[in-house]
Amino acid sequence: MLEMIRTELAAAIGTALAAMGVEAPQIVVDVPPRRPLGDLAWAGALPLAKTLRRAPRAIAEEVARRLDEARATLPAEHPLAMLEPGCAVEGPGFLNFRLRRGAALARLLREMRESHPRRDERGGPGGVAEAGGSGGGPKCPPKVIVEHTNINPNKAAHIGHLRNAVLGDTLVRCLRYLGHPVEVQDYIDDTGVQVADVVVGFLFLPEERLLAAVGAAWPGLAPAPSRSGVLAAFAARAAAGTLVSDTLGEADLDDLCWDLYPRVTRWYEEDESAAARRAEVLHAVEAGFPSELSLEQAIEDLASSDHGPRTTDHASIARLAAAVAEANVRCHLVTMGRLGIAYDVLPHESDILHRGFWQRAFELLQATGAIRLEEDGKNAGCWVMSLADSPEFAGMADADKILLRSSGTVTYTGKDIAYQLWKLGLLRDAGGALHDFGYRAFVRFARDGAAGPVRYGQGARVLYRTASDPAERPTGVAFGAGGRVYNVIDVRQSYPQKVVKEAIRVLGHPEAAENSIHFAYEMVALTPKAVRRLEETHGLDFGLTAEDMAKPFLEMSGRRGIGVAADALLVTLIREAERAIADRQGEGPALAPELVAARARAIAVGALRYQMARQGRNRVLAFDFDEALAFEGDTGPYLQYSAVRAAKVFEKLAAQGLAGSTETDAGAAAAAAVSDDLWELAFACARTREVVGKALASLEFSLLAGHTRDLAQLFHKLYHEHSVLHAEDEAVRALRRGVFRLFGETIREILEELLGIPVPQEM
RNA sequence: GCGCCGAUGGCUCAAUGGAUAGAGCACCUGACUUCGGAUCAGGCGGUUGGGGGUUCGAGUCCCUCUCGGCGCGCCA
Numbered sequence: 001m002l003e004m005i006r007t008e009l010a011a012a013i014g015t016a017l018a019a020m021g022v023e024a025p026q027i028v029v030d031v032p033p034r035r036p037l038g039d040l041a042w043a044g045a046l047p048l049a050k051t052l053r054r055a056p057r058a059i060a061e062e063v064a065r066r067l068d069e070a071r072a073t074l075p076a077e078h079p080l081a082m083l084e085p086g087c088a089v090e091g092p093g094f095l096n097f098r099l100r101r102g103a104a105l106a107r108l109l110r111e112m113r114e115s116h117p118r119r120d121e122r123g124g125p126g127g128v129a130e131a132g133g134s135g136g137g138p139k140c141p142p143k144v145i146v147e148h149t150n151i152n153p154n155k156a157a158h159i160g161h162l163r164n165a166v167l168g169d170t171l172v173r174c175l176r177y178l179g180h181p182v183e184v185q186d187y188i189d190d191t192g193v194q195v196a197d198v199v200v201g202f203l204f205l206p207e208e209r210l211l212a213a214v215g216a217a218w219p220g221l222a223p224a225p226s227r228s229g230v231l232a233a234f235a236a237r238a239a240a241g242t243l244v245s246d247t248l249g250e251a252d253l254d255d256l257c258w259d260l261y262p263r264v265t266r267w268y269e270e271d272e273s274a275a276a277r278r279a280e281v282l283h284a285v286e287a288g289f290p291s292e293l294s295l296e297q298a299i300e301d302l303a304s305s306d307h308g309p310r311t312t313d314h315a316s317i318a319r320l321a322a323a324v325a326e327a328n329v330r331c332h333l334v335t336m337g338r339l340g341i342a343y344d345v346l347p348h349e350s351d352i353l354h355r356g357f358w359q360r361a362f363e364l365l366q367a368t369g370a371i372r373l374e375e376d377g378k379n380a381g382c383w384v385m386s387l388a389d390s391p392e393f394a395g396m397a398d399a400d401k402i403l404l405r406s407s408g409t410v411t412y413t414g415k416d417i418a419y420q421l422w423k424l425g426l427l428r429d430a431g432g433a434l435h436d437f438g439y440r441a442f443v444r445f446a447r448d449g450a451a452g453p454v455r456y457g458q459g460a461r462v463l464y465r466t467a468s469d470p471a472e473r474p475t476g477v478a479f480g481a482g483g484r485v486y487n488v489i490d491v492r493q494s495y496p497q498k499v500v501k502e503a504i505r506v507l508g509h510p511e512a513a514e515n516s517i518h519f520a521y522e523m524v525a526l527t528p529k530a531v532r533r534l535e536e537t538h539g540l541d542f543g544l545t546a547e548d549m550a551k552p553f554l555e556m557s558g559r560r561g562i563g564v565a566a567d568a569l570l571v572t573l574i575r576e577a578e579r580a581i582a583d584r585q586g587e588g589p590a591l592a593p594e595l596v597a598a599r600a601r602a603i604a605v606g607a608l609r610y611q612m613a614r615q616g617r618n619r620v621l622a623f624d625f626d627e628a629l630a631f632e633g634d635t636g637p638y639l640q641y642s643a644v645r646a647a648k649v650f651e652k653l654a655a656q657g658l659a660g661s662t663e664t665d666a667g668a669a670a671a672a673a674v675s676d677d678l679w680e681l682a683f684a685c686a687r688t689r690e691v692v693g694k695a696l697a698s699l700e701f702s703l704l705a706g707h708t709r710d711l712a713q714l715f716h717k718l719y720h721e722h723s724v725l726h727a728e729d730e731a732v733r734a735l736r737r738g739v740f741r742l743f744g745e746t747i748r749e750i751l752e753e754l755l756g757i758p759v760p761q762e763m
Numbered sequence: 764g765c766g767c768c769g770a771u772g773g774c775u776c777a778a779u780g781g782a783u784a785g786a787g788c789a790c791c792u793g794a795c796u797u798c799g800g801a802u803c804a805g806g807c808g809g810u811u812g813g814g815g816g817u818u819c820g821a822g823u824c825c826c827u828c829u830c831g832g833c834g835c836g837c838c839a
Binding site: 193404522553649 | 781819
């Protein structure tokens with residue numbers, strides 16, 4: 001409603017200005033900072049003062065006069081009839097308008113009713129993109145691809161990954177809210193050194209070190225723990241599906257790897273011969289394995305050759321690496337699923353390699369002359385892309401980026417260019433056909449409600465993964481070829497992301513380059529206090545210097561094992577939430593444990609997601625336990641509590657037969673004089689779409705978070721001052737109830753659909 | 764060296780170039796025989812890092828300086 005009025009008002013101001021002989025470039029109707037000033041405002045008279053050589057107030061007054069005349073003839077159903085007649089010129093020349101509160105509130109309530117039942121799961125059925133998003137009706141906007149999470153599948157997710165996934169997921173939710181079809185991709189780097197390092201750990205790390213890492217996660221390996229025993233256990237667990245656990249707090253493979261990985265990197269530092277193992281495994285992983293090679297077979301091969309550092313079968317190593325990566329991916333899915341974060345497709349780097357994406361991209365780059373083979377100099381023998389002509393890269397000492405090494409292998413950036421081309425639908429074979437992956441179902445999943453946890457294993461929706469054989473393609477499945485692509489990656493990757501964008505541009509796709517958006521955000525680090533707490537609770541010593549500990553924050557490091565694992569944080573949050581619930585429970589019968597657990601989970605997710613959303617994206621998030629565990633003040637639970645309270649009011653009303661209906665409230669509102677405080681909340685609710693639009697335009701979800709907190713604050717205040725149940729009379733009750741109804745629906749929609757924060761029944 | 768980002772009350776953070784810079788935490792004083800106190804009311808606390816400039820208007824844009832962080836690989 002609000003958007004339509006603003007559009008019409010801007011048009012009317014434009015008409016008035018035109019009649020005054022003024023061609024205003026762009027008319028912006030905004031909202032005054034404080035409601036007493038009005039609901040809508042036009043500040044355009046101020047900049048016009050100079051060109052017109054008239055006082056800004058005089059300009060505003062003339063516009064006001066002409067507007068009044070024009071509006072006098074409008075039909076009653078015109079959007080501008082929703083404004084109070086007349087307008088005020090205030091301050092240096094602001095033109096302020098007021099809405100007819102009662103009528104506007106009635107309209108908001110009726111629109112709210114029309115939009116129900118809620119559109120659930122906008123953005124394609126079951127994760128299957130529909131015909132590249134180009135089908136559908138004429139007004140169907142092009143498909144947007146959002147890539148986020150992208151965790152190396154070699155260890156558990158940490159809080160840095162949480163920031164990525166929460167920002168990415170919030171982006172997805174906001175896009176869908178505004179009607180964009182969205183495809184969510186989680187890129188899996190299953191062939192990189194990080195996976196190789198963990199595999200080195202299983203195969204070549206000195207046995208006692210391996211056993212030390214495995215012991216914590218997999219107790220009961222005895223009686224005679226050994227490397228081959230570990231491998232056998234891995235195979236057994238893979239077969240039984242117990243490398244991954246749905247139970248929060250149970251040690252998964254990713255937790256085992258979290259411990260194993262730093263031991264491997266330490267071994268590299270201590271033992272020079274380890275480097276050869278690393279290279280060998282990496283090479284094996286990149287080469288892949290025949291599809292008929294089973295994990296059992298591979299592990300049997302590997303275990304039988306377990307006599308110290310000896311070269312084993314490369315295909316078997318690759319097969320093990322694939323299993324390690326896959327299990328880690330499944331762990332990550334479960335972790336993110338707990339926060340209500342789901343995906344449509346998992347593009348795998350191994351498939352990019354084996355499907356020849358780089359080969360095709362290389363041909364395209366050569367054909368357009370975007371890259372050249374360096375004959376001599378320090379980059380001799382490499383294919384490089386010159387960045388010298390691009391203003392983005394002006395002033396760089398070395399403006400050439402190597403895409404193909406002299407060894408003939410492709411760099412990370414090279415692969416990324418190929419992948420980005422595919423995402424944009426620009427990776428095409430000579431004949432013009434899309435150069436595409438194959439696909440196969442990875443796992444089924446379901447979720448309850450917009451913010452409920454994502455449960456894997458069964459359900460109506462299917463998460464797909466890529467395959468290297470393009471013939472492998474379930475019917476109706478198509479991914480990639482987006483009209484716009486957001487890559488959610490932390491700011492440290494800005495340089496390669498710019499190179500990718502530049503490559504798209506020089507390949508002759510300037511619009512596509514503009515639609516390749518790097519959603520950059522600052523890293524998550526740890527406060528020294530948080531690091532100390534980690535050392536204490538885990539009995540570790542990260543070996544940090546006094547100088548390190550004096551810094552404002554410390555970078556996490558998977559290699560050194562410094563970090564807060566996502567699941568561990570969630571466990572702590574849930575425990576704290578349970579304690580808070582118990583504290584507030586007072587006397588009376590104890591709650592059922594499942595009930596407490598469900599509420600605590602919702603509160604934990606709310607606290608976590610809100611903390612990630614409320615902070616501006618280009619500010620380092622220095623993680624602190626006390627801050628993360630706060631449930632009062634500017635926190636997720638504060639917002640959840642407002643939604644729970646609003647729902648409670650309606651429960652009580654219903655119990656006394658006073659619930660009314662949207663229609664009775666709308667009718668009452670239309671006839672009522674709406675007080676300032678009630679109006680302030682109603683008007684704020686009406687601004688939600690505008691705020692989502694701004695958040696999306698600036699990629700700043702702090703705007704949405706702030707808006708939500710404003711709503712909750714206004715509500716809590718009203719809640720204290722104006723009882724609905726004990727209202728003086730029915731008219732007053734209906735009006736308050738109408739505003740609370742609007743708030744209740746709005747806050748629930750924002751929390752569950754946009755911020756992914758579940759609203760519990762009770763807290 | 765070049766580039767990007769940050770600096771806002773004691774602390775953590777907000778604020779499409781607009782009107783009186785907002786929250787929370789901490790501290791102090793208050794509020795339930797009425798819809799749940801994870802709440803609310805009030806108080807304390809600011810020359811928005813320094814200096815120039817543009818503008819009718821600057822926390823926001825430009826220049827410069829200081830401090831802090833991060834990038835600038837034939838790593839991924």
